[in-house]
Amino acid sequence: MKAANFAYARAADVDHAIELLSRNGTAKLLGGSQSLGPMLNLRLARPSEVIDIAQIEDLRVVRAHGDAIEIGAAVTHAELEDGVHPPLVGHPVQDVAAGIAYRAIRTRGTIGGSLAHADPAADWVVSLAALGARVRLRSRSGERIVEADSLLLGAYTTVLAADELIVSVAVPVSTPTARWGYHKLCRKTGEFAEASAACFFDPSRNCARVVLGAVDGPPILLRSLAAHLGDGATQGLTREQVKTAVKQALPERDAIDLRLFAAALERALQQAGVTIHHQVQGARI
Known part of the structure; x- marks a missing residue:
């Protein structure tokens, strides 16, 4: 299948791109075309005009x-x-x-x-x-x-x-105190994630953020978990705490999905230096 007919314009600068957009309510912006290109070919997107902004x-x-x-x-x-x-x-x-x-x-x-x-x-x-x-x-x-x-x-x-x-x-800007982690789980390398998680901690900025991605809508901020870690939880987390945080954020997901998101979150946290403790019969090992 090929794209439906559309006009093409190359914007000279940002103001020109805005002018072109404002005069055509169905126009689409084109950057690298890695998302819009396939959508055009599948006719999932049918803009009357494509505005190229890649070289601005x-x-x-x-x-x-x-x-x-x-x-x-x-x-x-x-x-x-x-x-x-x-x-x-x-x-x-x-x-x-x-x-x-x-x-x-x-x-x-x-x-x-x-x-x-x-x-x-x-x-x-x-x-x-x-x-x-x-x-x-x-x-x-x-x-x-x-x-x-x-x-x-x-x-x-x-x-x-x-x-x-x-x-x-x-x-x-990166600082010496900043710690970061990001992990995603895909069916194969290069595909979009089935589950993902990212975290960022920077005590010098009083910043602690933990996020779940690859959900059905906007990314989900795990504020309670971030606050717990940001308060200096030097003992890290238990695996059960990670699972609980995921389940509270995604209450409608099934057990398999919850395990995927928990695994992604656990690995992202470990990348950022957070210790994840395993528990066996109530004992921490």
């Missing part, structure tokens, strides 16, 4: 501002993986980018495009929520900042208005 210079830069690093929406996963931008070398986003799908997809796919597509199982959805990232949006009405964990309203649905686009994503 303002969307292709990475800048460090104080305690945050701003990543342009059209920066590709491969560029993040390869450390093309010095402020992000050794940053958690470099590890996340390296695990997205396949290399061929990473060379084209963009961080902004992934967020706008809003697949609940996507890597950036959960990892940026754990990092406490902020997404900068722009429209004819001006700019606004949205927390990454509030961007999704549901599967493939975001808070973006019809004439609004993602300009950049701001993530915290």
Whole structure:
């Protein structure tokens, strides 16, 4: 199957892209085309116009501002993986980018495009929520900042208005005290996750965040568990505490799903240095 007919326009800059969007309510933005391309070919998306924003210079830069690093929406996963931008070398986003799908997809796919597509199982959805990232949006009405964990309203649905686009994503600068973990479970390498979890702890910022991803809607913040660990739980957690936190967050899931999410969460926490204790007959070992 091939895409239905549509007009094509290449935006010269962000303002031009917004102008094109605002005059055509059914237009779609095109970044790396790794999500929109297949949807066009399957006719799941039938825009009257496709607006190419992949080469807009303002969307292709990475800048460090104080305690945050701003990543342009059209920066590709491969560029993040390869450390093309010095402020992000050794940053958690470099590890996340390296695990997205396949290399061929990473060379084209963009961080902004992934967020706008809003697949609940996507890597950036959960990892940026754990990092406490902020997404900068722009429209004819001006700019606004949205927390990454509030961007999704549901599967493939975001808070973006019809004439609004993602300009950049701001993530915290790495500090010596920061600890991070991200794990996903897939049927095979390169596929979207069946279950995922991410966590981020930085005592110097009084920050503790634990998130479940690959759920049916927006990522789920495990606030109680994060608060417990953020309060200096030096003894770590028991496996039962991990399972309980997952079950409370996903009460409608069956036992198999709960085991998958608990395994993903446990491994993410261990990556961040959290000790997970096993219990046998009430004794900790």
